[in-house]
Amino acid sequence: MRQLEKIAEEIRKCGRCGLSKTRRNPVPGEGNPDSTLVFIGEAPGYWEDVKGKPFVGAAGRLLDEILEKVGIKRKDVFITNVLKCRPPRNRDPRPEEVRVCTPFLDRQLKVIKPRIIMTLGRHSTAYIFSKMNMKFYGITRVHGQIYEAESLGWKCYVIPTFHPAAALYNVNLRDDLLKDLLKMKSILETSEKT
């Protein structure tokens, strides 16, 4: 816990990239430091930037709804993003921002060492795939697949799915998101027994 708080403190003071000048509040991430499950999104949006917390806007409410449906409590998991500060007008993260910010994410993951990493959307999936030395061919092709990863430094499963923001106004994606989370839940339960 102390290590995660130390990382969060560094993030709050961080000025490594230009987003430090436009953000209101950095969003280090939050949740259970002993969680077996970590969700990784793209970057804070408007409400996350206002409140300094991850997934608190409309996309966050959808994620909460789906978590409830699969029987997972949000307080039991850890949720964070690739970038810890909001890009202006929610534009895509730039490669240079990802490069300078992701050491924070890497350190968070190393402390938590989750059994399952669920990547939400193309940016977090592309980043985690790059750590696994895997080519990323788009979220539509890889969502709901289960990848075993050891190259992160410990053994875990990586399960990509859609970003809840993309599923807000798309019923089909919402169904896919639910199915992917149900699959993840069954892996979580199986791996708990082994």
Ligand code: SF4
């Ligand atoms: S996005 Fe990351 S690297 Fe850039 S200022 Fe925020 S915490 Fe620092």
